[in-house]
Amino acid sequence: PITAFLFDLDGVIVDTAIYHYQAWKRLANELGFDISEEFNERLKGVSRTDSLDIILEHGGLTLPDEEKTQLAAQKNQWYLELVSRMTPEDILPGVANFFSQVRKANLLTAIGSVSKNAPLILERIGLSDTFDAIIDGTKISKGKPDPEVFTKGAAELGVSPAECVVFEDAVAGVEAGRRGGMFVVGLGSPDVLTQADLVAPSLEHLSVQEVLDRAQAVS
Ligand code: G16
Ligand code: MG
Numbered sequence: 001p002i003t004a005f006l007f008d009l010d011g012v013i014v015d016t017a018i019y020h021y022q023a024w025k026r027l028a029n030e031l032g033f034d035i036s037e038e039f040n041e042r043l044k045g046v047s048r049t050d051s052l053d054i055i056l057e058h059g060g061l062t063l064p065d066e067e068k069t070q071l072a073a074q075k076n077q078w079y080l081e082l083v084s085r086m087t088p089e090d091i092l093p094g095v096a097n098f099f100s101q102v103r104k105a106n107l108l109t110a111i112g113s114v115s116k117n118a119p120l121i122l123e124r125i126g127l128s129d130t131f132d133a134i135i136d137g138t139k140i141s142k143g144k145p146d147p148e149v150f151t152k153g154a155a156e157l158g159v160s161p162a163e164c165v166v167f168e169d170a171v172a173g174v175e176a177g178r179r180g181g182m183f184v185v186g187l188g189s190p191d192v193l194t195q196a197d198l199v200a201p202s203l204e205h206l207s208v209q210e211v212l213d214r215a216q217a218v219s
Helices: 017-030 048-058 065-083 095-104 118-124 148-157 171-179 208-218
Strands: 004-007 108-112 133-135 164-168 183-187 198-200
Touching (some): 017 065, 048 065, 065 118, 095 208, 108 148, 133 148, 148 164, 148 171, 164 208, 183 208
Parallel strands (some): 108 133, 164 183, 183 198
16 A cells, blocks of 8 residues: 655745756856756756756866866855745645645655755745655765665655655656656656656645555556
C-alpha cells in the first residue's frame, strides 16, 4: 500500500521556480547573453552548481572554478533577496486543502528538495513543522535526476520506495522519482513531464483519494 507522500518544494508547494529563473536570468544578462523560460525548464530541480554549468555552456563560456563559485554566490544572493520577502500567502493554491486530506488519510510526508535554501523557505511560509522528514540540498551528494533525495526521504520515514508517491514539477525530479522506484505525480504540462505516472496542472486539481487509487492500481 501507499503510506507516504514525498513533495518537491520549488514549483510544487511554492513558486520559487520563478525566483530562481529571475536570478539566473540576471546573471546571464550580466555575462552578456539571455535565457528563455523554455530553457529554464532544464534548470528546474537541478543543483546550483549544475545549473550554472548548463547556463555557461548555453552562453558559450568556459570559466575557472573560482569565478564559478563567485557567480553561484552572486546568484544565490539575488535569489535570497527575492525569497526573504516570501510569506505564507506564497503557498500555491490548493496546497492547504491537499495537506488537510493528507493528514486525514494518515500518510507520512517528506520534503525532497535539492535546494540548500529549503529550510529557510519552509520557515518563511510557515511550514517548518508540517513534514515528518525534510531532505534538502545539505543532506545529499547527488542532485536530481539522481534518486538520492527521494530514497533518503523514504529511508528517513522508514518506508520502502514502493510505498511512496512523489510530487514533482521538474523533468529532472520526475526522473529521480521513477529511478527511485516510486509512483510519480507530475505537476505541470503532460507535454513536458512525459515520464510521470500521472500528470495534473497543480495540487489544486488533485484529490488524495484519486492519487491513492491510481498509485495502488499499478502496485
Ligand atoms: C531547487 C530548484 C532548482 C535549484 C535547486 C538548488 O530544487 O528547482 O532550480 O537550482 O533547488 O537550489 P539552491 O540554489 O537554493 O540550493 P527542488 O528540488 O526544490 O525543485
Ligand atoms: Mg521543483
